[in-house]
Amino acid sequence: MGMRVVVVGGGIGGLALGAGLRRRGFEVAVFDRDIDVAATGGYHITVDERAQSALRELVAPEIVQRLLASASALRLRNRDAFWDRRGRLLGRGPDLTGDSSVDVDRITLRLLLAEAVGDDLHLGRTVSDVGYGDDGAPHVLFTDGGPVSADLVVGADGAHSLVAQHLAGGPTNSPAGIIGFSGRTLHRDLSPGEQQRLGLRSGLAIGPRGAALYVGFLDPVGNAALDAPELRMSVTTGPTYIWGAMFTESAATESLRDLRDGELQFALLRRFREQGWAEHTLEVIGRADPHSVAAYRFNAASTRATELAPWPTGRITALGDAVHATPPTAGMGAGAAIRDAAALLRHLDDVADGGTTLAEAVNRFEAGMRQRGSEILTLAMRTVRLILATDTTFGAAATAVTTPILAAAVRLRH
Numbered sequence: 001m002g003m004r005v006v007v008v009g010g011g012i013g014g015l016a017l018g019a020g021l022r023r024r025g026f027e028v029a030v031f032d033r034d035i036d037v038a039a040t041g042g043y044h045i046t047v048d049e050r051a052q053s054a055l056r057e058l059v060a061p062e063i064v065q066r067l068l069a070s071a072s073a074l075r076l077r078n079r080d081a082f083w084d085r086r087g088r089l090l091g092r093g094p095d096l097t098g099d100s101s102v103d104v105d106r107i108t109l110r111l112l113l114a115e116a117v118g119d120d121l122h123l124g125r126t127v128s129d130v131g132y133g134d135d136g137a138p139h140v141l142f143t144d145g146g147p148v149s150a151d152l153v154v155g156a157d158g159a160h161s162l163v164a165q166h167l168a169g170g171p172t173n174s175p176a177g178i179i180g181f182s183g184r185t186l187h188r189d190l191s192p193g194e195q196q197r198l199g200l201r202s203g204l205a206i207g208p209r210g211a212a213l214y215v216g217f218l219d220p221v222g223n224a225a226l227d228a229p230e231l232r233m234s235v236t237t238g239p240t241y242i243w244g245a246m247f248t249e250s251a252a253t254e255s256l257r258d259l260r261d262g263e264l265q266f267a268l269l270r271r272f273r274e275q276g277w278a279e280h281t282l283e284v285i286g287r288a289d290p291h292s293v294a295a296y297r298f299n300a301a302s303t304r305a306t307e308l309a310p311w312p313t314g315r316i317t318a319l320g321d322a323v324h325a326t327p328p329t330a331g332m333g334a335g336a337a338i339r340d341a342a343a344l345l346r347h348l349d350d351v352a353d354g355g356t357t358l359a360e361a362v363n364r365f366e367a368g369m370r371q372r373g374s375e376i377l378t379l380a381m382r383t384v385r386l387i388l389a390t391d392t393t394f395g396a397a398a399t400a401v402t403t404p405i406l407a408a409a410v411r412l413r414h
Ligand SMILES: Cc1cc2nc3c(=O)[nH]c(=O)nc-3n(C[C@H](O)[C@H](O)[C@H](O)COP(=O)(O)OP(=O)(O)OC[C@H]3O[C@@H](n4cnc5c(N)ncnc54)[C@H](O)[C@@H]3O)c2cc1C
Pocket: 008, 009, 010, 011, 012, 013, 014, 031, 032, 033, 034, 040, 041, 042, 043, 044, 045, 046, 106, 125, 126, 127, 128, 156, 157, 158, 159, 161, 162, 319, 320, 321, 322, 326, 328, 331, 333, 334, 335, 337
């Protein structure tokens, strides 16, 4: 009899795993509390080369084609820019022409993966507990029903994972000290001056006192990774900026979390103005669709591999944000969840072929995941620490003094 796997959570990692298991003939059931796959939050997800090859192992080529036809290619974007709070150019990121990463709407990615999972995805099912039955088999319980048991249970239930907390005996991550606010602004809604300054590129501005503004550019139509309009299913249909305002957490920034839409947008603008940001640099926030503006707290797991998945190997495991919750500052969280899924599938294939035991497969999978998680967390925390550092007395002075000098140095070079 084949192996039966229950996956808790049908976000990016859970659906990727479900799709792969189904394709290889495993018996799988993915449960998510959401009622509708498309009614999900989120902006865009970066899928880098490694995540793309993982996807090729997990889903049919046709799904990958549709993903690429709906994705914005980084190599078609101009180099990233770094600015100070007055909008002065401080420097440029690396040449992207050789970069095969793509940005895709989170909704589009989730829809494509859900399609690949088909009727093995069960929506509207909230898992309330996980454990082992009298027969030693792992099972999950639901808020509305009895246990479903399996040979292996995988928690892909995100940063606040019930499964990983059960395994670890407590939370697997904590607030990173930064609160993020995101929104979506159409390129055509900006003034010609800001269209020109921001350009067809992403950028990051860091000011003193723990404030930063990331402006990500995507255009799944003009910059399509695969030119096949008939396959396109992107939610974003033209040149768009997805921006992320980041502040160190404090009582003042915490109170912003209670605000919504236009009120939140207005409060964000006021906060940046108070900190001396030039008016034109705030246009991207001011001209956003108010309904797209929302708050996100950054949670982060440990950057140390040994502290990730700190539990003895068993027949219940976890992947993705459940294990290595990562702030979006490196754009690698979703990619790592997809790579986790492909790695687990490979190890389970070995079990099905009789090459190894389930315990050994899970053990090897968890070892690889610890390395992957540590790698991406280290990268993501660099930006977080930079922002946090600007919020110290020394950091504020250093940012205020050095950024104009840097800006002048950049001007001299041009
Ligand atoms: C609403 C939302 C918006 C996001 N937006 C962005 C974005 O714009 N950019 C970006 O880079 N990253 C975003 N992320 C994070 C990104 O999706 C994850 O970092 C990455 O995909 C890792 O995926 P994951 O599968 O581990 O977790 P997630 O994608 O977070 O998925 C977890 C899933 O588990 C389900 N779940 C949780 N608990 C239970 C339970 N008890 N029972 C049943 N189901 C449960 C949730 O409904 C969710 O679908 C977002 C995440 C969410 C949930």
